[in-house]
Amino acid sequence: MLKYQQIASEIQQDIEKDDLPQGTKLPVLETFMSKYKTSKSTVIKALSLLERKGLVYQVRGSGIFVRRRNRKGYISFSNQGFSDELSEFDITAKVMELDIRKPPEDVAFNLKIHPKEDVYYVRRIRYINGQTLCLEESYYNKSIVTYLNTEIATGSIFDYISNALGVKIGFSDLYFHIQKLNQEEAQQLQLKKGDPKLFVETIFYLNNGVPFDFSKVTYNYQQSQFFFQSTGHSL
Amino acid sequence: MLKYQQIASEIQQDIEKDDLPQGTKLPVLETFMSKYKTSKSTVIKALSLLERKGLVYQVRGSGIFVRRRNRKGYISFSNQGFSDELSEFDITAKVMELDIRKPPEDVAFNLKIHPKEDVYYVRRIRYINGQTLCLEESYYNKSIVTYLNTEIATGSIFDYISNALGVKIGFSDLYFHIQKLNQEEAQQLQLKKGDPKLFVETIFYLNNGVPFDFSKVTYNYQQSQFFFQSTGHSL
DNA sequence: AAGTGGTCTAGACCACAGG
DNA sequence: CTGTGGTCTAGACCACTTG
Numbered sequence: 001m002l003k004y005q006q007i008a009s010e011i012q013q014d015i016e017k018d019d020l021p022q023g024t025k026l027p028v029l030e031t032f033m034s035k036y037k038t039s040k041s042t043v044i045k046a047l048s049l050l051e052r053k054g055l056v057y058q059v060r061g062s063g064i065f066v067r068r069r070n071r072k073g074y075i076s077f078s079n080q081g082f083s084d085e086l087s088e089f090d091i092t093a094k095v096m097e098l099d100i101r102k103p104p105e106d107v108a109f110n111l112k113i114h115p116k117e118d119v120y121y122v123r124r125i126r127y128i129n130g131q132t133l134c135l136e137e138s139y140y141n142k143s144i145v146t147y148l149n150t151e152i153a154t155g156s157i158f159d160y161i162s163n164a165l166g167v168k169i170g171f172s173d174l175y176f177h178i179q180k181l182n183q184e185e186a187q188q189l190q191l192k193k194g195d196p197k198l199f200v201e202t203i204f205y206l207n208n209g210v211p212f213d214f215s216k217v218t219y220n221y222q223q224s225q226f227f228f229q230s231t232g233h234s235l
Numbered sequence: 236m237l238k239y240q241q242i243a244s245e246i247q248q249d250i251e252k253d254d255l256p257q258g259t260k261l262p263v264l265e266t267f268m269s270k271y272k273t274s275k276s277t278v279i280k281a282l283s284l285l286e287r288k289g290l291v292y293q294v295r296g297s298g299i300f301v302r303r304r305n306r307k308g309y310i311s312f313s314n315q316g317f318s319d320e321l322s323e324f325d326i327t328a329k330v331m332e333l334d335i336r337k338p339p340e341d342v343a344f345n346l347k348i349h350p351k352e353d354v355y356y357v358r359r360i361r362y363i364n365g366q367t368l369c370l371e372e373s374y375y376n377k378s379i380v381t382y383l384n385t386e387i388a389t390g391s392i393f394d395y396i397s398n399a400l401g402v403k404i405g406f407s408d409l410y411f412h413i414q415k416l417n418q419e420e421a422q423q424l425q426l427k428k429g430d431p432k433l434f435v436e437t438i439f440y441l442n443n444g445v446p447f448d449f450s451k452v453t454y455n456y457q458q459s460q461f462f463f464q465s466t467g468h469s470l
Numbered sequence: 471a472a473g474t475g476g477t478c479t480a481g482a483c484c485a486c487a488g489g
Numbered sequence: 490c491t492g493t494g495g496t497c498t499a500g501a502c503c504a505c506t507t508g
Contacts, residue, residue, distance in 0.1 A: 274497065280497090
């Protein structure tokens with residue numbers, strides 16, 4: 001782990017351990033420099049990371065202050081996409097379908113592959129604290145995600161991909177829509193036809209820019225409470 | 236403007252001017268260093284900024300590549316909050332109410348003021364390309380936003396606040412919910428009761444951490460297409 | 471092995487907030 | 490004016506990808 005990440009992580013832990021309230025001033029840079037025996041630039045880099053994560057805000061000429069989330073029960077929506085801190089919630093999944101097939105046209109387009117190439121198709125229902133959270137349909141480029149089974153898909157597929165397959169996940173594009181549930185979706189989410197839904201299409205890329213997963217997720221509107229922290233000025 | 240911002244801006248313009256496709260490799264760092272007569276660190280800082288903005292992705296040991304937005308008609312949702320690039324759309328507003336009043340309890344709480352202090356209350360309907368985009372109710376701390384009138388509120392209130400009042404806007408917290416429209420909202424958005432809505436509560440802070448605006452916005456689900464780019468690894 | 475991006479440092483200098 | 494955060498530099502060194 002890089003030094004500035006390590007420092008950021010320790011400062012974050014200190015903030016959380018002491019449960020510092022919003023607006024608390026952190027020590028001056030000099031303090032961190034000597035505490036971690038490092039240069040000013042590295043300390044600033046660590047703190048900038050925390051600022052982007054929404055943990056602190058920096059006021060030039062004044063100091064660095066703690067920024068806190070004020071509401072509970074929201075799914076955080078940081079730059080990792082969702083489920084950054086799934087640990088806060090109890091998330092489980094039930095696999096409805098899993099097979100190898102040829103991708104539909106839109107999927108092939110988004111994954112930038114030929115419609116003749118194989119993809120893994122997975123359909124799951126995911127639960128949060130025992131309630132239906134979402135319906136998920138995912139297509140994985142089989143030449144990248146070389147193997148998948150029901151047991152794996154019951155847990156976190158991404159953990160499996162990055163840990164077991166050694167594939168490095170990069171960035172993603174998310175497209176959000178608000179729509180109405182159709183009959184089938186309503187039934188699976190235990191809601192009514194015509195009820196609201198959040199529908200998200202996501203393309204996940206490897207760190208070298210190759211798309212490997214295209215997924216369509218329909219969220220239960222009753223569980224769809226999201227939280228997002230903006231940092232304003234382009235850091 | 237800072238040097239690294241200037242460089243980032245110029246590189247961005249070059250990318251857009253030449254309409255470089257996704258995956259195009261940018262020149263190596265050395266090229267930028269001599270072109271802008273600057274140090275390696277500064278070039279990296281500029282490119283990291285562009286990476287966070289979703290314009291490029293960096294692959295260690297390989298190069299820096301262009302990343303592009305693939306779909307049109309989505310409202311971008313960068314770290315500035317929404318309406319980063321309102322220029323892409325034609326956004327107008329109709330002011331329904333504007334007055335000075337005492338804040339309801341939840342508003343006072345979120346603005347961290349006493350319920351006896353004055354706030355500006357503004358209710359607007361905003362339009363995008365002539366269609367109803369959202370209903371907006373905003374409360375501004377009057378001790379910070381000292382003056383407001385209907386003419387100002389017809390345009391961009393934030394432009395007015397930052398330019399005319401010289402107030403420096405910092406960061407914001409956004410809370411998203413998916414809900415159903417009630418009768419009154421449906422009527423104003425020209426939709427039906429029970430139709431989906433995206434409901435967003437936002438607290439805006441000054442750059443020194445003081446909250447100055449609390450707003451509740453109800454979006455027309457038919458216009459609610461948002462786009463978000465995740466950068467994955469914590470930059 | 472060569473090329474390329476990225477970290478880290480030490481120090482000069484700048485920009486802003488607040489008394 | 491002082492304190493504090495932030496930029497910028499030059500260069501050493503490291504980590505990853507590609508051939």
